[in-house]
Amino acid sequence: MRWLLPLLCTCFIIPSWSQDDNSLLWEISGNGLEQTSYLYGTMHVSKKIAFHLDDVFYDALDQSEVIALESDPATWLENDSETGTLSRAGKIGFNPKGFYTDAFAMRAPDKKDIANFIASEDGLVNSILYRTDQYAQDFEEDTYLDMFIYRAGSKFHKPILALEDLEESGTLVALASMNAMKKKPDAWLQERIQQGNLMSLMQDAYRERNIALLDSIDKAMYTDHYLENMLYIRNRNMVHKLDSAIRHQKVFAGIGAAHLPGEEGVLELLRSKGYQVKPLVSASSVKGQELKHKFVQTFREPQGHTQTTDDQFFSLDLPAPLYPVVEKSHTTYISPDLPNGAYLMVHRVPTYRFLNPEATLELHDLEDMLFENIPGTILEKTIIEKQGFKGLDLKNRLKNGDHQHYQIFQTPLEILVFKLAGDGDYSARFGPALFNSLRFNIPVEKQISLSSGFNSFQVNMPGLHRFTNRFRHGNRQVEGYDFANGNYYFLHKVTLNDFDYIESDAFELKQIQLRFYQAYGLEGESWVESPDNLVSSAEFNKNQGQRVYLKSFKQGNDYYLLGSLGKDEAAARQYLDSFRLSETYYPEEFEKIRDTAMLFTTVSPVTPKKFVEISGQGYTRKKQKDYMPYTKKTVYQYKNNEAITVLLNKSHEFMTIASIDSAWAGRKRRYAKKTFKVSETISRTHPEGHHELQMTLTDTASSRFILVKNVIKGSLLYELKAGGDSLRPLSPFVKEFFDNFRPMDTLVGRELTEDKTNDFFSALRANDSIVLDGYRYLLFTETHADSLMQLLSNFEFPEDKVHIRTHLLRQLGRMEHPEVESFLLRYYEESYTDAMAQSKILQAITQKNTQDAAKQLMRLLSKDLPLASNVYEINKIFEPFRDSLPMARELFPELLAYHPIEEYKEPVLALLSGLLSKDLIRPKHYKKYKTAMLNDARMQLKRQLALEAEPGQKQSRKQRQFRKLLHDYAVVLYPFRSDKNVSAFFEKLSWVEDARIQARIIALKAAANENIPNSIIAELAQDKNSRILLYEILDEVGQLSLIPGEYRKPEALAEASLFEDSTYHPDFDTVQYIDSRIIENDGNSYTAFYFKKKNKLDYYKDYKMHVVIYKACEMPCIDPVYRNDGLRIADIESDAEIMDRVTEAFLIRDRPRAVVFDPDAYQGYAQFGY
DSSP states (O other), X not given: OGGGSOOTTOOOOOOOOOGGGOOSEEEEEOTTOSSOEEEEEEOSSOBGGGGOOOHHHHHHHHHOSEEEESSOGGGHHHHHHHHSTTTTTTOTTOOOTTHHHHTTOOOOOOHHHHHHHHHOOOHHHIIIIIOOOTTSGGGBOSSOHHHHHHHHHHTTTOOEEESSOHHHHHHHHHHHHTTOBOSSOOHHHHHHHHHSOHHHHHHHHHHTTOHHHHHHHHHHHBOHHHHIIIIIHHHHHHHHHHHHHHTTSOEEEEEEGGGSSSTTSHHHHHHHTTOEEEEOOOOOOHHHXXXXXXXXXXXXXXXXXXXXXXXXXXXXXXXXXXXEEEESSSEEEEEEXXXXXXXXXXXXXXXXXXXXXXXXXXXXXXXXXXXXXXXXXXXXXXXXXXXXXXXEEEEEEOTTSOEEEEEEEEOSSEEEEEEEEXXXXXXXXXXXXXXXXXXXXXXXXXXXXXXXXXXXXXXXXXXXXXXXXXXXXXXXXXXXXXXXTOOEEEEEEEEOOOOSOOOOHHHXXXXXXXXXXXXXXXOOEEEEEOSSEEEEEEEEETTTTEEEEXXXXXXXXXXXXXXXXXXXXXXXXXXXXXXXXXXXXXXXOOEEEEETTTTEEEEESSOOOSOOOBTTOOTTSXXXXXXXXXXXXXXXXXXXXXXXXXXEEEOOTTOOOSOHHHHXXXXXXXXXXXXXXXXXXXXXXXXXXXXXXXXXXXXXXXXXXXXXXXXXXXXXXXXXXXXEETTSOOOHHHHHHHHTOEEOSOOOSOOTTSOOHHHHHHHHHTTOTTHHHHGGGOOXXXXXXXXXXXXXXXXXXXXXXXXXXXXXXXXXXXXXXXXXXXXXXXXXXXXXXXXXXXXXXXXXXXXXXSHHHHHHHHHHHHHOOOOOSSHHHHHXXXXXXXXXXXXXXXXXXXXXGGTTSHHHHHHHHHHHHHHHHTTOSOGGGGGGGHHHHHHHHHHHHHHHXXXXXXXXXXXXXXXXXXXXHHHHHHHHHGGGTXXXXXXXXXXXXXXXXXXXXXXXXXXXXXXXXXXXXXXXXHHHHHSTTTHHHHHHHHHHTTOGGGSOGGGTSHHHHHHHHTTTTSOOOTTTEEXXXXXXXXXXXXXXXXXXXXXXXXXXXXXXXXXXEEEEEEEGGGOSOSOOSEEOOOEEOOTTOOHHHHHHHHHHHHHTTTOTTOOOOOTTSOOSSSOTTO
């Protein structure tokens, strides 16, 4: 980076610090305290650098009555399971692609999966308990210093005080990160960085306990915004809490060292409250090591309490709850014993053995995995049985001497892996009692009624069942096994919060079941449809008489798949019929909430986030100006997964709209474009001053709807979205949120309907940066014409604002104002040296696309001709006429006077060619320009032939330009082919190899009924690169019969279409026609043509299957309704299988949630919804 280079002529001033104050441990006294307290600056790592500790540190820690830390580690998992990453709040069901395949998949784990669970070391456990690096353990302590302090206190039952609120501190850290670093460090730090890396400098400062240097480094690197949020606000919060605690008890507080120094550091804040703080240092002797040994070796006897899971399948006596930290294709729980540095981890892995009998794992398979997957040395291995479930009991010792204790059980539904680990002999001492407390709970009733924790559904299940997630965010999966009849049952409840699309109910209910049947190679039968559910069955194992019975059901955003596998059909039907939907139960109170991050209030049981990031603003982006627009998005999601999205758009300060009604009209058009039917529209203005538009988006093929509310206040536009079902009442969660939604009283920005043009003019004259982007958001009307003309006449636009002048000219040109036309004419003449301004004026005129506009264009061109350096600007002048050729007729033949000018040649000639092709102009009207055009056509022909003569010449923009000019010249000169000079030109034009030119000549001759050699047509038709072009051009003139019959066949046209976006090279490309099929879809009949194609130059040398599909009623034609990009063919797949897959891709082309079924895809352990 540039700031790392030497800074010439700079005087480096490196701060000096008092060496007497170099300490991390400080004593707090005075201000009426009866006993002293202590403050220590920590590093949140396990590296030994953090453990340069004196005797006085251990003394202070030993003497203290209360331990204070930034946060209490004992609350981390509980807090995270409610609001953080473990809950996944606001993230469930927002991934629609592949929904039918991934969301309901049940892939059996293989040996490798189970081995990974046995061998796994959870990263979350390491981050909480140890923070060690397996590659650097010899250079680390057993834990990090904050946890060491926590354990030293908690082992001796000392109270733990959290100095910060976890959510608030997390919010402040996130805010700080949004604008953290200075553009470059201060000069003195740049010099020090050149002498050594920054990390070494900081570690040296910590090693030397030089907290003043740490403070200086922070101030030299970070912005004031970062320091305020990351340090200063948090410092004030921690001092407030610490001040209350030290008045009554002797406290040892450990906080990050960066919080201590500086004018706004914790030390200075304590002094400002009247306390005396002094550094404490001492020698490091045997005394300190003995105290450390006491802290480390002392064990706090675990006090076990019965802990269980959502489904209460098992229970144990543990010192802490079982926290579910993973809920994906498996469930993982952690129960930490923080004082002793130990934990129990439990994996529950569903085996789906009844659906995958060939993949069934037995106990001996698990036993075979142990040697490679149990770390360290296995000390004991015993086969055990508990309450009818067989398992393994293992004890092992790691290389560092720590003991671990495993128990692994297999049930008909799952494999359970229990792992107890801790420092030293913890598991050896406490493992036997813990595992003796393990109990499996199997209800004695044959059938029990199960429901989610929110009563959204009820279903009967056997006593042996698995339901790991009843109460938390996430999808629900229930399994059950009936020992009596051998039936296996399952239920999936999956939520999809897709507020951008509504799919057909019938398609979704069937697609869910089809994907299940495809996964197990089954054929669904006996389909019975109802308005909101679908029932079917399939033969599973004919020899054993087993069938699968499925029922798919949907309600709003919730989808259910129920299944039964077994021989007992009556039991299966009874199970499916037992399923009931219920009214959702909300245990929490619906309360008024204030979302300070999104600036609104409403009623909800969900607590708002304190921080919402501005969309697209990464951590390195600087804080933007207050007048700039931004977008924020948050999700309110209840634990039953129903969600409401809130999108906040803050407009630019200059954003102006004509009226609120015009804004609502724009929103309705926007939703209608997405194929929604907009209904139940309600708009109103509240007495508080904000405006609302609420509407329901529906689709005729679904009972599902999307409820949308738009709210405008000041420069803020809110968009709320939620889902519902027309067959049932609106959810209280959604209804209360929508009905009570109010923007806060704080007015952000200005009213969108307010005229801001005068402020814009003032800002422009004042050279305010707001105008650089703000000009685009203004609404100019005829009332601003005089002001615009005055500004354009009198204001000298600086170079960086010339684009603004261009915009203003364009806006002025669109106005119907009596003086605008004369002003633009005058301004045009005065802008002789400003081609861009002239071009914009002409573009504004031609946009009107009237006869008067055409005449005005010709008058201005006759006065002066803009020669813009960007040819695109010239083309844009004539663009409106290309879309309205009858109006373009008004420009000819006079416009041909400018044809010789290079910048005008292409657009003028293209207009003339188009007019002639549509019989809107006769050759006699432009005959006098024939010679000039012929002369230029000869030059273009020479350029084209020269380009083709260059070996290996690739198609370039220049080549395309020459070809287009020659094409147009051929069209406009062909009526004069009797002229010997023109005839000579066409004779030489036949030398051009370009197929487009050759095809155009053939079409011109065919239209004139002139003789065309069959060999020329056959050659173009045989060439896959020109076959479609020839067909298209001859079809225009009604001469398709000239093409040989074999190349007019649909399969021949389909083959050529494979190369419409590329070039066929016979030396490299191989194409094989495979077959054709008739496809019926959505009431239409299609014909599909299948090809295998490969290219020697491709990275993958395998064939790809291509399909080209036409509407049967439109064949033969050259415009397929569908053409894929090719699907690689694996060696083990037959052509028929791949044809089925590419056909399915066509059938689901308009189904954005569906993906082609791939039997070899990795399913079941996918990350759907997370």
